[in-house]
Amino acid sequence: MSSPTSSAEVYQGPPHVHHMDPVTAYGAAKLGMWLFLATEILLFAGLFVAFAIYRWMYLGEFHDASLNLNWKLGTFNTIVLLISSYFAAVAVDAAQHADNKKVSRCLMITIACGAIFLVVKYIEYSAKYQHGLFPQFGGPNGIEFERYKSYFGLYYCMTGLHGLHVILGMGLLFWALRKAQKNRFSAAYYTPVEIGALYWHLVDLIWIYLFPLLYLVG
């Protein structure tokens, strides 16, 4: 690793980091991402705790509110995310086998699934907006919104924050995709795919909890 290659194009090994060897760098990146996932879980934990408490306080309102959600669209989105996670996992395996073409294909599917998820989410939000189930920007909220207590406040905060993470995850995977298109990955170096996929699985996992909470049990 200490011998520099003459041409950067042919160089298939890990990028040279001056202060640690590639094995350490890989371990560091992975540990860093796991820690970051822990912070993400704690970020969402506050929302889950709030949801648990208010659901307990206002069981009836929360139940009625959840009937406003379209469980078919929710199920569809869940399946879309599960498929995306599958392809993220396949991408990691392909990267370990230095099959950069397959990595590209898989990541494109994953990113496309993320986009489909967001479009469906947009359709759902629009429907809520038309029914007056939307908080008013800077003004008092409508009766429709307030009669369900904080259910829809939590709904938008939780799914909104999750949607933001979908976008961030897509960005991260896009970064890995660019590298795959430049044939960067090999058995010795596949860190970006690995940590990108880890992040994407978390995004998926959070939705796996959000979906039954918001759509099914209310």
Added chain:
Amino acid sequence: MSTHTAAHGSHEGQDINYLNHQKGLWSWLTSVDHKRIGILYLLSITLFFILGGIAALFMRTELAFAGPTLKFLTPQMYNVLFTLHGAVMIFIFVVPGIPATMGNFLLPLMIGAKDVAFPRLNLFSYYIYLAGALLALFAVFWGVIEARSLEGALDTGWTFYAPYSIDSGTSVTLMAGAAFVLGFSSILTGLNFVVTIHKLRAPGMTWGRLPVFVWATYATAVIQTLATPVIGITLALLMMERIFGVGIFNADMGGDPVLFQHFFWFYSHPVVYIMVLPAFGVVAEIIPVFSRKPIFGYRAVCYATLAIAFIGFTVWAHHMLVAGISDTSAIFFSIITFAVAIPTAIKVFNWVSTMYRGSISFDTPMLYAMAFVFLFMIAGTTGIYLATLAIDVFYHDTYFVVAHFHYTIQGGAVIGLIAALHFWFPKMSGKMYNETVAKFAFALVFIGFNLTFLPQFGLGMMGMPRRYYDYPIEFETLHTWSTVGAFLNGFGYTFALVNLAYSALFGKVKASSNPYNSLSLEWQTKSPPIHENFEEIPVITEWTYGYGKPLPNTHH
């Protein structure tokens, strides 16, 4: 493995080090060198320390005498002043405080690494910090523009308690956003440090040989990583509450303001350990060097550090003992809070035992370290008072609380930072500071600090509530003394900082690589260190604290 030219810095004559191997402002602003980033943090937090300090001095001047003292200062402006003092000091000064400055500078040096695990992320988190700090200034500015007076800046107290923070007409949304951004910086720094300590220790630097400061930084980094996201979501929800009215903390919509307090303190109690654990680490580095003795009970100190971090996560509701929580949980939180005293007392016992029959020299860092132990004893003991349910009913929201947390945060974290700045000053700057001025400044700080806050314990016992603009005449004497103390304290810090700044820039006395004959790794490289820290990666064969006797067996 390294073939960088910086490693070939000559031993005599023109020394190449991290300060001068690249020149110009741009090279500083884009440097991913942990040492330079530490210095950038240091300069930034010092600026905000001065701003927060000025706010405090205005408050103390107003409180010097009963009745309105400063003509231009309205009660609402006073609300703004104590809020800004708290928010700036907590979020922008003390939280990055020791970890981001000394931690950044020292951590890789102490474990024998060339840099932190993610150097670019490190620089990125500095810029996030800067963005957060500037956003906070902008929030103040915006509030002032809107209200055409300082009264519009931010008046919720640094705690942003709902429901008032939902209704306040001041720039709460922007300031909450600033604190959110600052938290993100803190998370990334913590994450970086945890990974660094796990992955980049030099050969032979086992966990049992790590300097206590590294243990303390590790515990701090874990708290930064795990607690900060919770304040992030809390502040984000507060912003959503103000912008959209989502109803989560708003009682009008069935929301629970006490939930805000739970979320807030779930972060903001552990955060006091983010502030003070690194100071514990600093003191544990200084005392053995100036006592010429190995640190007493190394393993107990390290485990106590982790225990404080762990227990610190479980005591948050002791800030809410009178907020209407159930008796059962109040008793639970009270008892767990008492439990924090045990590992803390272990540490104090170990510091004092390290000094016992040592060959003590009273250099400035040692004076600050000893002051720390003394002040922290008072801080910890009064904390036990406040954790006691019956007593807290009376003391809650009085000056007793104000005095208690200033003893922990200023007497602990700030004194710890100043101690660290003096102790590692030769390493950071390559110069020696003026010892006489430094000792004079120390005396002012120590006397001024105690004169400020000891009377406040008395005020609290007499029933003076915190955050009040004015008070009955019977509180006046103690308030006047407190104000005198605050100015002495302020002068002390001014002398100390000017002394350090002057010595760093214009000082003539060059520091040797190891002026205190410390055994710790950061002193085994040059002062100031070269860009890559060590000429070659060191191999560690000994414990860090083997002063004055053959190396002890560390059981590893």
